[in-house]
Amino acid sequence: MERQNIFRNYVKGRDFIKTVQNILKYLIMLLLVMTAVGLVILTNAELSEKYIWTTTVFLTVQFVTLVLYMILNYELKSLSILIPVMLVSGYLIEYAGVKTGYPFGEYLYTDKLKPQLFNIPVAISLSWVVVVVSSFLVVFSNNNPNLFTKIIYSSLLVLGLDLMLEPFAAFKNAFWIWKTGFVPVQNYISWFFIAAIFSSILGISLRERNNKSGGIMIIKHTPLIIFAINIIQFTVVNFMNTYYLYTISGLVLISAVLYIKNRGTVEV
Numbered sequence: 001m002e003r004q005n006i007f008r009n010y011v012k013g014r015d016f017i018k019t020v021q022n023i024l025k026y027l028i029m030l031l032l033v034m035t036a037v038g039l040v041i042l043t044n045a046e047l048s049e050k051y052i053w054t055t056t057v058f059l060t061v062q063f064v065t066l067v068l069y070m071i072l073n074y075e076l077k078s079l080s081i082l083i084p085v086m087l088v089s090g091y092l093i094e095y096a097g098v099k100t101g102y103p104f105g106e107y108l109y110t111d112k113l114k115p116q117l118f119n120i121p122v123a124i125s126l127s128w129v130v131v132v133v134s135s136f137l138v139v140f141s142n143n144n145p146n147l148f149t150k151i152i153y154s155s156l157l158v159l160g161l162d163l164m165l166e167p168f169a170a171f172k173n174a175f176w177i178w179k180t181g182f183v184p185v186q187n188y189i190s191w192f193f194i195a196a197i198f199s200s201i202l203g204i205s206l207r208e209r210n211n212k213s214g215g216i217m218i219i220k221h222t223p224l225i226i227f228a229i230n231i232i233q234f235t236v237v238n239f240m241n242t243y244y245l246y247t248i249s250g251l252v253l254i255s256a257v258l259y260i261k262n263r264g265t266v267e268v
Contacts, residue, residue, distance in 0.1 A: 009105065017072065021216060024069060027068070028222060038233065043237065056113060067224065073204050089124040089128075106178070132202075136154040138227050139153040139154050139157065151199040154196075155195040160253035164234035166187070171243065
């Protein structure tokens with residue numbers, strides 16, 4: 001019990017916060033560099049094939065960055081349950097999807113994303129957390145106290161990202177293959193409702209810390225930076241591979257949600 005109290009006091013202390021802030025700043029800068037290098041790799045067929053393994057590294061850095069941001073801003077008690085539950089749930093949803101064709105449709109993973117657990121890439125669980133949590137935290141800062149509105153906004157942002165993610169991941173990089181040869185509508189419907197469930201859990205479970213990250217601008221906007229990085233990456237690669245419809249649809253949806261959300265913030 002005494003050790004637990006010492007740990008809790010340390011986590012709440014300035015030294016711990018300062019250490020996490022410093023790590024976060026370096027990780028965000030690393031992500032920006034990796035994004036620039038990644039775009040060079042992904043837009044070059046030879047480099048893309050050779051360095052496709054770096055996708056898992058990139059997702060891992062995004063995941064760690066987002067978790068550290070949440071540790072700075074939200075109570076550890078809720079996070080210690082929430083993050084593992086989302087990781088396991090994301091994996092189980094994908095496992096069920098591959099084995100049964102539900103809820104997304106019939107698809108299977110290739111061996112390009114490693115490591116894998118029972119033919120499901122571990123990075124996919126990280127991706128679920130990164131996409132859903134970053135989307136939720138982008139709208140969570142909204143002054144609108146209506147949780148239902150935030151859940152809808154967040155789920156629509158996730159849907160917009162998935163519209164852009166599918167051609168990038170399934171058609172360009174062949175991380176997974178749709179047995180129909182195209183993305184079924186049920187995939188997008190499922191993404192929206194699963195995102196709504198995860199966002200509801202986040203909205204109910206997250207408890208803000210009293211000593212948050214403060215006014216350090218680059219840290220304050222960590223979720224938005226991660227969200228923007230993915231949009232930029234998907235947009236550039238998709239456009240260079242002529243996946244215009246998916247990309248424009250995703251951009252329009254995301255832009256509309258952010259416009260409505262920000263207008264609501266101003267009105268409040």
